[in-house]
Amino acid sequence: MKLLYYFTFLIAFAASAQHKAQPTLDYYLPQNVTYNKNIPTPKSIFNFELGEMHTDHTQLAYYMAAVAKVSDRIAIETTGYTFENRPLQLLTISSPKNLARIKEINEQHLENLKAGSNAKNTADMPIVVYLGYSIHGNESSGSGAAIALTYYLAACESAELEKTLENTVILLDPCFNPDGIQRFSTWVNSNKSTNLVTDPNDREFNEGWPRGRFNHYLFDMNRDWLPVQLPESQARIKTFRKWMPNILCDFHEMGTNATYFFQPGEPSRTNPLTPELNQKLTMKIAGYHAKALDKIGSSYFIEENYDDFYYGKGSSYPDINGSIGILFEQASSRGHAQESANGVITFPFTIRNQFTTSLSTLQATSEMRTELLNYQRDFYTNARAESKSSKIKGYVIGDEKDATRVNELAKILSQHKVEMLALKNDITVNTKKFTKDNSYIIPVDQQNTKLINAIFDRQTKFKDSLFYDISAWSFDLAFNVNFEGLNSLAEAGSKYEPTIKTGTVTGKSNIGYLMEWTDHKSPKLLYQLLSKGLRVRTTSQPFTHNGKVFSYGSLFIPVQNQEMNTDEIHQYLSTLIPDYPFDITAVSTGFTDGINLGNPNFETLTVPKVAMLVGKGVDPADAGEIWHLFDQKAAMPLTKIDTDQIQGVNLSKYTTLILVNGNYSGLSKETTTKIEQWVQNGGTLIAYQDAIKWLNASKIIEVTLKTNKQEAKDISFEQVDDFRGAQLIAGAIFETKLDLSHPINFGMPRNKLPIFRNTSIIIEPNKNSFANPIQYTKTPLLSGYISKPNLALLKETVPFQAIRKGDGKILIFTDNTNFRAFWLGTEKLFWNALFFSKLM
Numbered sequence: 001m002k003l004l005y006y007f008t009f010l011i012a013f014a015a016s017a018q019h020k021a022q023p024t025l026d027y028y029l030p031q032n033v034t035y036n037k038n039i040p041t042p043k044s045i046f047n048f049e050l051g052e053m054h055t056d057h058t059q060l061a062y063y064m065a066a067v068a069k070v071s072d073r074i075a076i077e078t079t080g081y082t083f084e085n086r087p088l089q090l091l092t093i094s095s096p097k098n099l100a101r102i103k104e105i106n107e108q109h110l111e112n113l114k115a116g117s118n119a120k121n122t123a124d125m126p127i128v129v130y131l132g133y134s135i136h137g138n139e140s141s142g143s144g145a146a147i148a149l150t151y152y153l154a155a156c157e158s159a160e161l162e163k164t165l166e167n168t169v170i171l172l173d174p175c176f177n178p179d180g181i182q183r184f185s186t187w188v189n190s191n192k193s194t195n196l197v198t199d200p201n202d203r204e205f206n207e208g209w210p211r212g213r214f215n216h217y218l219f220d221m222n223r224d225w226l227p228v229q230l231p232e233s234q235a236r237i238k239t240f241r242k243w244m245p246n247i248l249c250d251f252h253e254m255g256t257n258a259t260y261f262f263q264p265g266e267p268s269r270t271n272p273l274t275p276e277l278n279q280k281l282t283m284k285i286a287g288y289h290a291k292a293l294d295k296i297g298s299s300y301f302i303e304e305n306y307d308d309f310y311y312g313k314g315s316s317y318p319d320i321n322g323s324i325g326i327l328f329e330q331a332s333s334r335g336h337a338q339e340s341a342n343g344v345i346t347f348p349f350t351i352r353n354q355f356t357t358s359l360s361t362l363q364a365t366s367e368m369r370t371e372l373l374n375y376q377r378d379f380y381t382n383a384r385a386e387s388k389s390s391k392i393k394g395y396v397i398g399d400e401k402d403a404t405r406v407n408e409l410a411k412i413l414s415q416h417k418v419e420m421l422a423l424k425n426d427i428t429v430n431t432k433k434f435t436k437d438n439s440y441i442i443p444v445d446q447q448n449t450k451l452i453n454a455i456f457d458r459q460t461k462f463k464d465s466l467f468y469d470i471s472a473w474s475f476d477l478a479f480n481v482n483f484e485g486l487n488s489l490a491e492a493g494s495k496y497e498p499t500i501k502t503g504t505v506t507g508k509s510n511i512g513y514l515m516e517w518t519d520h521k522s523p524k525l526l527y528q529l530l531s532k533g534l535r536v537r538t539t540s541q542p543f544t545h546n547g548k549v550f551s552y553g554s555l556f557i558p559v560q561n562q563e564m565n566t567d568e569i570h571q572y573l574s575t576l577i578p579d580y581p582f583d584i585t586a587v588s589t590g591f592t593d594g595i596n597l598g599n600p601n602f603e604t605l606t607v608p609k610v611a612m613l614v615g616k617g618v619d620p621a622d623a624g625e626i627w628h629l630f631d632q633k634a635a636m637p638l639t640k641i642d643t644d645q646i647q648g649v650n651l652s653k654y655t656t657l658i659l660v661n662g663n664y665s666g667l668s669k670e671t672t673t674k675i676e677q678w679v680q681n682g683g684t685l686i687a688y689q690d691a692i693k694w695l696n697a698s699k700i701i702e703v704t705l706k707t708n709k710q711e712a713k714d715i716s717f718e719q720v721d722d723f724r725g726a727q728l729i730a731g732a733i734f735e736t737k738l739d740l741s742h743p744i745n746f747g748m749p750r751n752k753l754p755i756f757r758n759t760s761i762i763i764e765p766n767k768n769s770f771a772n773p774i775q776y777t778k779t780p781l782l783s784g785y786i787s788k789p790n791l792a793l794l795k796e797t798v799p800f801q802a803i804r805k806g807d808g809k810i811l812i813f814t815d816n817t818n819f820r821a822f823w824l825g826t827e828k829l830f831w832n833a834l835f836f837s838k839l840m
Contacts, residue, residue, distance in 0.1 A: 022052045023348045028148045028355050030156070039155035040066050042147050050147055051348030053192070054140055054185040054336075057086055057178040063147060064089050064174055071154035072096040073165060080235035083216035086178035088235045093153050093170040095162065098126060105169060106243060112373065113244060113322065113380045113447065122373040129365050130171040130245035131358060132236070135222045135252070135314060137180020138212035141330050141347065142251035145354035146174035152359075164366045171243060176232060176314075177215055184212025188335045196337045198344050200256070204335040210620035217632070218624025219821070222250070223469065226312035226455065227822035228415050236314075240321070241417045246372045247285075247324050247365050250314035251354050253332035257341040259299035260353050261306060261329035262289045263315060269307030269467065273454055274319045279308075281324055281375060285364040292360035298353050299342070310469040311454045320454045322379035324372065328357055380447055387449040392485040394421075394492065395456065396429060398439025399481045401518035401749055403501050403581035405824050406438050408520070409479045410498040412822070413455070419446045422493035429484040439482075440496040443489060456483070458783035470731025470758065472784030477733050477754035480825025503577040507586035508570045510559050512597065514545060514585040517553035517747035520824055521580050523831040524634045526555060528576060530607035533563050537602040540743070540839060543594030545585065553746025553836070556587075556597055608636075608834050611651070612658040615642035622660035622688065625818045629827070647671045651678040656834055661689035661759075661816065665697070676700050680806025684837040686830075687812045689759045701803050701810055704764040706793045731758040732784025735777045736799065742773030743836035744800060744811075747828050754782055755799055756823055760790065761814045765798045774800045774829075800829070802840040809837045 025041055028050065042050040045063045055063070068076035073093055080088045098105060105126055112121050131149070133142030150172065153161070175181055184207065191204035210218050215232060224233040240248070254261065264270075264282045286302055293300050306327055308316045315327035330350050337346040365372060399406050410420060421443060423436040442452060455475050462471070476483035505513070515522065517538070529536050537556045542549060557573070559566050577584050590597035610630070614623050623640075630638035641649055647670060651657065657675065667675075679685050679700075687695055695701045736753050738745045753774070765772045775798050781791060803810040811833045817826040 022049050024049055025148070025151070027348060028352050029152055030158075030359075033156055033158040035155040036157060038070055039151060040070070041151060051144060051346070051351050054188050054347070055143065055147065056185040056189075057175060057182045060143055060147065060175055060181075061087055061089055061178075064091060064150060067150055067154050073099070073154055074150075075099055075102070079239055080231050082179045082232055084179045084182075086182070088178065088232060089174060090239055091150065091170075091172040091174070093150075093165070093172055094126065094168060095165040098166065098169060102169070110244060112377050122370050122377065125373055126167055126169050127247075127365050127369040127372060128169045128171065128243050128245040129362065130173070130240065130243070130248040131251075131361070132173040132176050132249065132314060133251045133354075134181055135176035135250065136213045136220070137177045137182070137215075138184040138207060138334070139251075139253035139330075139332060140181055140184060141253055141332070141350035141354050143175045143181060144347070144351035145251065145358055146172060148351060148355045149358045150174065152355075164362055167366050167369055168362065169243075170362070171239060171245060173236070173239075176236065177221055178232075179216045180212045180214055187212065192336055198337050198339045200338055202335075205256075205338055209615050209618070210624070214620055214624060217628040218620040219628070220621055222252075222314055223310075223312050223820055225314055225317040226473065227820055228412055229821040234415060237415050240317075241415070244321065244376070245318070245323055246376055247326065247361065248314065248318040249326045249328065249358070249361050251328045251358075252330070253350070254329040256332055256334060256338055256345060258329070258331040259301060259342065260293065260331065261301055261304070261327070262286060262357060263306065263308070263326050264303055265306040265308055265327070267303060269309050271309045271311065271316070271319070271454075272459075273450065273457065274308060274316075275379065277375060278319050278324060281368070281372065282326060284368065285324065285326065285361070288360040288364035289357050292356050292363075293353065296352065296356060298356070307467065309467055309471065310473065312473065313469065320451050321448075322376040322450075324375075326361070328354065330354055379450075383450045384445070384447065387445045390444050391487060392444055393489050394441045394443045394486045395452075395483060396423065396427070396434050396439060396441050396486055397476065397481050397483050398423070398434040399749060400433055400435055400438060401516065402520055403438050404520035405479050405481055406440075407498050407500070407581070408824060409475060409481060410440060410496070412475070413442070414498050416448065416451060416455075418448050418452060418455075419443060420496040421489070422496040424491050424493040427491055429486070432482040432484055434482060434484075437501075441486065441489065441492045443492065460781055460783060460785075462785050467730050467785065470784070472731060472733045472756075472782075474733060474783050475822075477782060478756070478823045478825055480749070480754060501581035503580045503582045503584065505570065505574050505577055505584045505586060508566075509586040509588070510566050511587040511590055512556055512558040513569075513573060514550055514587060515555040515557070516550060516582060517555060518551070518749065519580070519582045520827065522555075522582070522747065523828075523835065524636075525576060525580055526605070526835060527607070527634060527636050529557065530605060532572065534569070534572075535562055536605050538605055538746070538836065538839075539595065540601045540603065540741075541595050541599075543592045543596075545592045546588060548585065551747075552741055553743070553832070556602055558597075603839055605835060606655065608655050609653060610636070610656045610658065610834065611639040611641050611649075611654045612660065613643055613646060613662075613664070614640045615644055617643060617664055617666050618662035619660055622662070622816060625816070625821055626658060626660060628821055629818050629830070643667060647674065651675070651683065652681070654683065656684045656686060656837070659685065659687040659691035659694075662691060664691060664694040672698050672700070676805070679808035679810060682807040684808060684833075685805075685810045686833050687810065688816060689761060689814060692761055692763075692812050692814065695810065695812070700805070701812070703801060703803075703812070706762040706764060706797065729757055729760050729786055729790055731756070732786050733757075733782045734780040734794065735782050736774050736780070737777055739770070739773040742770075743839040744773050744802065744829060744832050746832050746836060752777075753825065755815050755826055756819050757799070757815045758819075759814055762793050762797050763799070763801060763812075763814055765796065766801065771801070772798050774798060802837075809840060811837060811840070
């Protein structure tokens with residue numbers, strides 16, 4: 001039964017914020033206890049009361065260092081740096097006695113998780129609690145609470161707290177997202193009035209694009225706990241795996257008109273891999289939060305809206321690792337004081353709620369210490385026992401032609417402390433070839449066997465049809481690698497470590513050099529060659545040179561008639577190739593089997609000059625993924641043009657314009673005409689998802705979209721939202737078949753490709769079969785949820801079309817090829833669209 005708790009906000013906060021005095025530190029803290037006067041207060045550092053302004057990250061970091069310097073209860077360290085070079089701080093807080101032997105406590109805690117550990121070990125063991133705040137930068141009440149909590153834990157002199165510190169190791173991360181909170185604090189402080197304006201229409205509460213939610217590259221970092229593509233995430237996961245905390249709390253904000261949420265979430269939306277006892281313990285801890293919020297009169301609710309399904313979130317990642325993950329969602333002031341359905345909600349009020357549940361978390365974990373320690377130990381003991389009885393003894397992963405994708409997946413697994421073993425010999429499993437150089441085995445019988453199941457999990461049947469996030473993320477499908485179960489580990493060798501293989505130039509040639517287009521890093525090398533001024537050609541037909549097959553898209557770098565001479569070309573290639581895990585082949589003869597190297601089917605490529613629209617209406621996360629792809633993965637320049645500025649930009653200097661998912665209806669008719677004319681003059685427009693709708697509505701393209709017209713029969717008013725939500729494709733994986741001869745598929749290893757889809761845009765196939773190089777199969781669902789009507793619509797439709805427009809091309813994708821930076825299996829589609837558009 002769904003449990004709802006409703007109480008009343010404090011009457012003082014129902015009045016207009018302009019008439020309230022700024023609360024002092026006492027507003028947040030427990031009273032009737034003494035506080036160490038040697039511990040600096042927030043005001044002594046900031047020169048304003050906590051909550052009076054929004055602290056930026058520099059102030060926050062300075063305060064944490066200042067408190068740690070004088071407190072014998074706190075050890076502070078920098079665990080990493082953001083893209084904008086801001087430090088990621090971690091405070092380890094406990095009794096001075098515990099801190100003096102913290103390494104020993106850490107080792108004993110990890111020893112408790114090994115199979116066969118004695119239950120008596122937990123009797124005197126401290127419990128480990130990880131408190132993380134403001135992973136979304138514009139949800140700053142979390143970091144505000146971290147400031148209050150740090151002061152309290154350092155300064156409070158109560159016997160109760162001292163007992164808690166003796167029993168607890170607190171890992172406190174005051175800000176998961178320094179770059180985002182810096183952006184947001186600058187916005188709200190810059191727009192704050194001395195006499196607070198509470199009107200929701202005020203600029204203070206309406207951030208400009210892209211908003212402070214995201215990190216530097218506009219990623220939602222609360223989706224990256226499993227993919228760990230970002231430095232902030234890598235630091236978090238390193239801390240988590242080092243300590244394996246019993247509880248992890250993730251403090252967020254939600255809409256201004258809400259109240260306060262804490263888990264458990266929707267019972268029917270819990271991932272079935274999560275133990276039932278996990279949710280029972282979460283409910284027991286919830287009682288502590290309810291009691292604490294009742295005491296200060298704050299409203300709250302549980303078991304609604306939020307779920308525990310996708311293990312890439314901070315509140316669910318712990319659940320598959322023997323911990324208890326807890327999400328907190330505070331109604332947001334989105335500034336300093338804002339009118340809401342529940343009266344004027346102030347920034348200090350939001351901080352106090354988050355601080356209050358931080359304390360109730362510590363109380364719960366302290367009082368439930370043995371129970372939670374035993375739960376975590378039993379989680380791993382039971383998991384290990386289950387793995388030993390499994391018929392599947394391991395999983396083999398590999399790809400003959402793409403060492404990078406195989407290695408990048410191994411790097412992720414390594415960060416999660418998943419054990420991998422090398423392959424002794426080349427093997428074939430279910431017709432799939434695995435080479436010892438480009439493969440490894442994941443044994444099932446290991447401590448993290450539950451996490452392995454979660455990483456490669458495939459589900460197509462669900463209790464519920466609604467998901468807060470995606471319903472599928474199978475990493476073997478995301479990376480498009482060969483993946484098979486093994487009934488024996490006979491071919492397993494020694495421990496496997498992710499390594500960067502070194503390529504070579506096989507010799508020196510006065511004819512040219514050949515390079516395959518199969519490895520994931522080949523686009524980066526191609527750009528280096530083109531930007532250096534070298535002439536590079538690609539083949540639209542396979543051929544064989546000295547017994548080696550070069551497939552569609554392979555590159556030929558001729559030596560003659562280049563600006564560099566023979567020796568300079570060889571030297572330059574030899575300098576580049578050690579950074580890549582594949583070889584460049586020196587050509588011994590142009591008389592190759594198949595087409596010869598001078599054949600007209602070799603097309604000369606040009607260096608791309610790329611722009612992308614950003615700004616109002618554009619999906620920040622999708623834009624950020626493209627920016628990150630160019631800047632971090634390919635080292636390529638990408639010009640970001642704001643939608644408000646595009647009318648005055650000379651587009652003729654760009655070969656390619658990218659429109660990611662977004663609403664472009666705000667572009668003027670003049671701008672629309674300008675973009676269309678640029679395409680007709682030879683430009684390539686790459687458009688994703690909702691941008692297709694805009695192109696269609698603007699008559700720039702004409703594609704037929706299929707729609708789900710299911711009627712709501714026997715649906716009550718109360719069920720409307722659930723009915724509509726069930727018709728969404730919120731994130732699932734589908735099988736497509738490929739025409740490998742089409743340039744969009746150059747370099748693809750197989751003629752089947754798993755594609756991630758989180759859109760309901762469905763395109764009818766072209767009447768000409770050759771114009772449908774990527775097409776969903778008749779039974780496309782591989783993993784995740786999709787309604788039956790949508791699945792019927794989707795089968796045998798197409799996620800891509802290449803449309804000629806004058807001398808240019810418009811390439812449209814219904815699906816995000818670069819999803820969250822870890823969907824490496826479809827990234828090559830984007831690079832093919834960029835480099836080979838003229839061949840389509």
